[in-house]
Amino acid sequence: DIQMTQSPSTLSASVGDRVTITCRASQSISSWLAWYQQKPGKAPKLLIYKASSLESGVPSRFSGSGSGTEFTLTISSLQPDDFATYYCQQYNSYRTFGPGTKVDIK
Amino acid sequence: QVQLVQSGAEVKKPGASVKVSCKASGYTFTSYYMHWVRQAPGQGLEWMGIINPSGGSTSYAQKFQGRVTMTRDTSTSTVYMELSSLRSEDTAVYYCARVKQLAQVKDAFDIWGQGTMVTVSS
Numbered sequence: 001d002i003q004m005t006q007s008p009s010t011l012s013a014s015v016g017d018r019v020t021i022t023c024r025a026s027q028s029i030s031s032w033l034a035w036y037q038q039k040p041g042k043a044p045k046l047l048i049y050k051a052s053s054l055e056s057g058v059p060s061r062f063s064g065s066g067s068g069t070e071f072t073l074t075i076s077s078l079q080p081d082d083f084a085t086y087y088c089q090q091y092n093s094y095r096t097f098g099p100g101t102k103v104d105i106k
Numbered sequence: 107q108v109q110l111v112q113s114g115a116e117v118k119k120p121g122a123s124v125k126v127s128c129k130a131s132g133y134t135f136t137s138y139y140m141h142w143v144r145q146a147p148g149q150g151l152e153w154m155g156i157i158n159p160s161g162g163s164t165s166y167a168q169k170f171q172g173r174v175t176m177t178r179d180t181s182t183s184t185v186y187m188e189l190s191s192l193r194s195e196d197t198a199v200y201y202c203a204r205v206k207q208l209a210q211v212k213d214a215f216d217i218w219g220q221g222t223m224v225t226v227s228s
Contacts, residue, residue, distance in 0.1 A: 001168070034214035036151075043201055043218035044151065055206075055216065087151055091212050094167065095141065095153035 002026050002090050006098035012106040019075040021101045023088035028068045032092035035064055035073045038100075039084045047086075048073065078103070108132035110202050110219035117225045123190040126222045128202030135183035136160040139205045141215060142176060142187045144198040152198075156211075157185055192226045199223050 003026040013019050023033065031051040036044035046055045048064035051071055061076040075082055083105055088098040113127040128140070142154040155166035157176040164176045175188045185202060200222045203215035 032212055036215075038151075043203075043221055044215075045218075046206070046214055046216045049206060049214035049216075055214075089151075089153075089214070091214060094165070095156075097143075097151040097153065100150045 002029060002093055002096050004088055004090055004096050004098040006086075006088060006101050008101060009099065010102045010104065012104055013078050014106045015078055015080060017078045017106075019078050019082075019103060021073045021086055021088075021103075023066075023071045023073070023098050025069045025071075025090055025092075029090045029092035031067045032090060033064075033066070033071050034089045034091065035062075036087045036089065037082075037084045038087065044087065075103075108204075108217055110204060110217055112200075112202060112219040112222045115223040115225070117227065118192050120193055120226055120228055122192050122226075123188060124192060124224050125186055125188040126200050126202075126224070128185045128187075128219050130159075130183045130185070130204070133204075134208075136180060137208045139209075139211055139213070140178075140185045141203045141205070142174075143201045143203055143215075145201070145221075146195070146198040149198075154187070154200075159185060189224075192224075194226050197224065197226050 005024045007022045033051045035048040038044040052064045063074045085100045085102045087100050111129045116124050136159050141156045157164045159178045178185045202219040204217040205213035206216035
């Protein structure tokens with residue numbers, strides 16, 4: 001099974017900050033990686049698919065990069081609506097989610 | 107609009123089974139693979155398995171093999187997830203989620219149901 005890790009597990013930031021979250025796979029997954037945002041009591045929302053493709057309707061301040069085993073999600077200028085938990089997911093073999101990164105207010 | 111509507115909350119005793127439904131609308135039901143994901147209280151997301159609504163074929167996460175069954179009813183555009191031999195650790199919100207692209211197995215999940223809370227308690 002492919003294992004996913006994320007760092008950091010929690011990130012404290014301010015509005016306007018540039019935020020970067022890292023996701024690592026235990027083996028190469030090519031570019032078969034997605035990023036989701038989840039707010040309390042809500043279903044996850046797709047942000048990025050195929051490592052770097054922005055989902056329709058998602059603000060351009062979100063971007064993804066990477067391939068193989070190391071990936072990043074960047075929020076160029078954090079907005080109040082962005083405080084949430086972020087998960088990466090590999091879909092190269094079966095499906096595995098990372099443990100999540102909570103972005104909270106500094 | 108494209109949406110997935112799940113059945114309501116359930117409370118079950120240990121050892122029982124639960125069957126959660128997910129009704130699709132706004133698109134061609136048989137053209138998009140569907141997944142089930144669960145989330146225990148305060149925890150992360152856990153993938154359970156996939157079903158092809160067209161032919162009904164399934165693939166399950168090893169953790170749930172033998173305890174989970176995913177089925178579909180094309181006449182009502184509904185997929186089902188049944189989990190048996192429930193234990194307290196199965197207390198979670200269960201989500202159905204559709205893949206983004208037509209007929210793609212390797213794909214992200216762009217449409218999610220609202221979630222169904224399943225509580226296992228004696």
